[in-house]
Amino acid sequence: MGEAIGVAGSAVGIISLGIQTAQGILWYYRAWKDQDDDISRMCSSLHNLTETLKVLLDTIAPPATFGKSVKGSVENNINTFHGTLKKLEYELEKLKDAELPKPGARSMIRRHVRRACYPFREATLVKIQGDISEARSNLGSALDILGLCVYLVYRYSPAKAKLIRVFSDEISGIRRQVNIIVRWQKDQETQKIVNWLSPLNSWLKQADISNQRQPGTGQWLLDDPVFLEWVKGNKESLWCRGMPxxxxxxxxxxxxxxxxxxLPIPDIGLAFIYCNYKERLLxxxxxxxxxxxxxxxxxxxxxxxxxRELYEEHCGKGTRLSCAEYLGLLxxxxxxxxxxYIIVDALDECIDKDEESIWSYLLTKLKASVPNLHLFCTSRHISDVGGSLVSSTHIEIRASDADIEAYVQEQIKSKNRLLGFCREDAAxxxxxxAAVRLKSRGMFLAAQLHVESLAKKQNLRAVRKALNELPEKLDSIYHEAMERIRQQSTEDSTLASRVLSWIVYAVRPLQLTEIQHAVAVNDIEPGDRSISKDSLISQSIIINACAGMIKVDEESNIIRLIHYxxxxxxxxxxxxxxPNAQRNIGVTCLKYLSLGVFDEGYCRTDRLYEHRLKANPLLDYAARNWGSHIREESEQTIQALALEFLLDDSKxxxxxxxxxxxxxxxxxxxxxxPRNIRGVHYVAYFGLIDIMAKLLLVKDGVDPDSRDTDGQTPLLWAARNGHEAVVKLLFVKYGVNPDPEAINGRTPLSRAAENGHEAVVELLLAKDGVDLNSKDSGGQTPLSWAAIHGHGPVVELLLAHDGVDPDPRDSGGRTPLSWAARNGHEEVVKLLLTKDGVDPDSRDVYGGTPLLWATVNGHELVVKLLLAKDGVDSDSKDNGGQTPLLWAARNGHEPVLKLLLRKDGINPDSKDNDGQTPLSCAAGSGHELV
Known part of the structure; x- marks a missing residue:
């Protein structure tokens, strides 16, 4: 603990001024009655900012037990906040100059007249809201740093802990030991490493969802005895299921x-995953x-x-961790x-029948790898995931009548028209x-849509009539919402249709700005080089047009359908x-990519590249997905639009x-x-056979065998992505080189084998001039790549050719069998073990054998296959003197350990180069059962 050091008086003064400024702006806008939704939201944000500043002032004003580094970091962040505060001060001064009508006159000012005045213009409100968000963001790091005291203060001063939790709630996502994370964010190397592990910031999603929860709702679950038993560790897995x-x-x-x-337990590990149907492929x-x-x-x-060692090992090769390596790290x-504690929400949204075995494997391995694991899952009523949750305790998720009523009351407050009707008629x-609670059948989703429907009615009679006709089934509720959309003005109905079709058919979640740019493409005029700001449709207009069917996450700005x-x-x-959604999205993407702003071609620096992405939000989605949306389209106008774009090398x-x-x-x-990628490469990447055929007929000549600066040809791109028809076209009609080698040594056969494209591999194997044993810069052959990724049918195809070497060694001395064993690919191991010429006990440069690598990663079935094979030394040592038994003990793989101990010739007391035995390794790693 550091000495008692107070935060500088200047920082205290800045926070005090911030409180005065926020309160001044809040007072002005709250003086108006019948506020619009955006004004109400802004006032709420101002109030939250004010309360956060008060708590911060209460924490830093008196001398406190902060170390010098904490004190300095807090002051730096508060000084950063000062810059944003000046913007809010400026707005307050302008408000003071704006005349405030007498109380009796305020209600007489019509809303549309009021919105034309300075303080109520949308641009003004958006700017103030942006300044508030910037202020809260700037304060975030200071609050994070002070958040380190939460646990210590909890022990010594519960009252202060409560205050700290208040501003922890305000800056959603503050976590245990957040002071450490803040310092990490200044460490670029550390950020590289955590981003390499996963690019996903889960706490943004948590903040978005937490903000949607009404205070007090869901407390029944936290008080449930079964839930509390799970928290204490008396139940390993808790599976909460409920209807949509x-x-x-x-x-x-x-x-x-x-x-x-x-949770008053120190040093817990907490990780969570919100599954999303839109990201199922990822x-x-x-x-x-x-x-x-x-x-x-x-x-x-x-x-x-x-x-750090894992990062350095993989970063140089441009690779990520394998599943086995991730599990070992966990x-x-x-x-x-x-x-x-590991939390998995909406398990049903990211798995289907074909993926149950994958999920069963992951959950089973998590339980085996993490002995102190508490697993919490939610889903609809689905069957057990491959038996992995069969022993779980269950809780049925339901929405209580009280929760539904509380939710509906809050919804009514946010709907000015419906709220006015309720004030007009007290009953x-x-x-x-009563009606919404009854018709919602315990579903918050249905309740939300019912209130949205009622809020559109124009008089009391219409509201009461609608109450008697509220549908109960979700499909009927959605159908009614679509009918409301169709009954809007043509402009609003068309807008809603465009927005909804993009959200439904886009291959990944989209941010609001991406949708705004997508919709604005329809308003492009001749001579427009980019999408102008004055052509963008505001969030409020988009939300209102879609009749409650969409929402925008506050933290991530992602626009979504309201439910799975x-x-x-x-x-x-x-x-x-x-009916034409895929076509329309594809056309929009092509028009966007064809804008004049992209005439400059390849950005030469990271800064220019990032500026381009920021200025053109739809660029990322359009560039990555246009071809997927028009793959099934044969319309001439679409193909002509695509050809015009593809013949422009700069674009x-x-x-x-x-x-x-x-x-x-x-x-x-x-x-x-790489640079020098042409349209023919791009079309090959997507596998657009009709457009490829037309592109290659262009009079000026498009080279079907052209190379980019990495030496890759269109054939290589088509083979890599499994586009059989394009591969055939390039072979049959244009006679391209079937075995072009990129600068890293990769060939079309190598890429097709790596990705398991069986049909393309067959085509390539039938061509003369294809080197079946070509080695890339890492010494890996097509067979090696197929074995690494467990593509059994491709391995079988390759082994059927007499010219294929079944046991090549890469630069690390590893063979296809070694890679397949390491990654647990049982089928591939079986195929290789039956092939003459395969050494089942080969050693790589680290002294590792296939058996040792299978043992390291706990692949029980592969270990069993190898132990049954003649010539396999079950007690071999790697360069560090470590045997398979020692590795099984160190990593806690009990089933593998039992297999090895049954084998004759195993020395249970063998020592490695550091004098460690299997027993000492198991004890040192905390594997009591081993």
Whole structure:
């Protein structure tokens, strides 16, 4: 603990001035009655800012037990806040000059007249709201740093702890030991490492969802004896299931908040995942394991040597951790935690029948790797995930009548027209509460849509009539909402249709600014080089036009359908509501990519690249996805639009730089994509066969064998992505080189094998001149790549060719069998073990054998196969003197350990180069069962 040092008086003065300024602006706007929603929201934000400043002042004004580094960081952040405060001061001075009518006259000013005056213009309100958000953001780091005292103060002063929790709630996402994280954010190397583990900042999502929860709702779950038993550790897994729309995700946010702020247990590890149907293609084992690992790493005092070594090993090769490596890392990180709580929300949104085995594997491995694990899952009523949750305790998620009523009351308050009707007729609110509660059948989602419908009515009679006709089934509720959309003005109805079709058919979640630019493309005029700000439609207009079917996350600015069931509704009826959605989205993307602002081509610096993305928000989505949306389209006008774009090398260069640039920020990251990519490469990437055929017929000549600066040809791109028809076209009609080698040594066969494209591999194997054993810069052959990724059918195809070497060694001395064993690919291991010429006990440069690598990662079935094979030394030592048994003990793989101990010739007391035995390793790693 540091000595008692007070924060500088200048910082205290800045916070005091901030309180006065915020209160002055708040007083002015609250003086007006019948506030619009945006004014009410701004006032609420001002009030929250004021309260946050008061708590901060209360914390820093008296001398406190802060170390000098904490004191300095707090003062620096408050000084940063001072710059934003000046903007708010300026607005306050302008408000003082604006005449405030006498009280009796205020109600007589018509709203549309009022909105034309300075203080009520949308631009003014947006600017003030932006200044407020900037102020809160600038204060965030100061609050984070002070947040380090939460646990200590909790022990010594509960009253002060309560105050600190107040501003922790205000800056959503503050976490245990956040002072450490703030310092990390200034450490670029650390940020690179955590972003490499996972690019996902889960706390932004938590903040968005937590903000939606009505105070007091969901307390029944936190008080449930079954839940409390799970928190204490008496239940390993808790599976909460419920029907759609009952508030499972919001309850999950309450659980996370409880564990993060109110659980009086030191040194816990907390990680959570909000599954999202829109990100299903991304949400694989590595995605989830990486997300969990990042959160646990961020809670450590510093980056561990193990994490840094893994980063350095992979970063040089441009690779990520394998699933086995992630699980090993999670096991190691868990050792530094007293308990580990992992929360998975909406499990049903990211799995289908084909993925149950994957999820079963992940959940089973988590339980095996993390002995102090508390697992919490929510979902609809689905069958057990491959048996992995069969022993879980269950709680049925439901929305109580009291929670529904509280929610509806808050919804009514936010709807000025409906609120006015309730004030006009005192009995109406009770009627609304009763009818909505009854017709919602315990679903917050239905209640929200019912209130949205009632809020559009124009008189009391219409409201009461609607109360008697409220539908009960979600499909009927959605159908009614779509009818309301169609009954709007043509402009609003068309806007809603465009926005909804983008949200439904986009391949990833979109931010509001992306949607705004997408809609604005329709208003492009000749000569426009970019989308002008005055052509963007405001958030409030977009929300109102969509009749309650969408929402915008406050923290991430992502625009979404209000629920997963809304997506399911449109998947069933989308062709009726949006018959040309894919075509229209593809055309919009092409028009956007063809704007004159992209004539400059490839950005030469990270700064210029980032400026381009920021100034043109739809660029990222359009560049990565235009081809996917028009793949099935054969309309001549669309193909003509595509050809015009593809023949413009500068625009193609601008777009493909975005396409091939990763999300991980480090110096020079935007300069890694190759240059000289032509339209023919771009079309091959997407596999657009009709457009490719027309592009190659252009009179000026488009070279079907052209190379980018990385030496990649269109054939290589088509093979890499599995586009069989394009590969055939390039072979049959244009006779391209079937085996072009890129500068890193990769060939079309190597890329197709890596990605498991069986049909393309067959085509390439049938061509003369293809080197079946070509080695890339890492010494890996097509067979090596297929084995690494577990593509059994491709391995079988390659092994069937006499010219394929079944046992090549890469630069690290690893063979295909070694890679398959390391990654747990049982089918591939079986295929290789039956092939003559494969050494089942080969050693790599580290002295590791296939058996040792399978043991390190706990692949029981692979270990069993290898132990049954003649010639495998079950007690071999690597360069560090470590045997398979020692590795199994160190990593806590009990089933593998049992297999090894049954084998003759195993020395249970063997020592490695440091004198460690299997027993000492197991004890040192905390594996009591081993």
């Amino acid at each position: 729309g009952v508030g499972k995700t919001v309850l999950t946010s309450a659980v996370i908040e409880f564990l993060e702020k109110d 949400q694989k084992i590595e995605y989830f394991a990486g997300t969990i690992a990042r959160q646990l790493v961020e809670q450590r005092p510093a980056i561990t040597d193990e994490v 096991q190691s990180l868990a050792k530094g935690c007293s308990e580990v 109406l609110q009770d009627e609304v509460l 069931t809304t997506q399911e509704y449109f998947e069933r009826s989308g062709l009726v509501h949006f 193609v260069s601008s777009s493909t730089q975005v396409l091939l640039t990763g999300k991980y920020l480090y110096p020079g990251y935007s300069q890694e994509p």
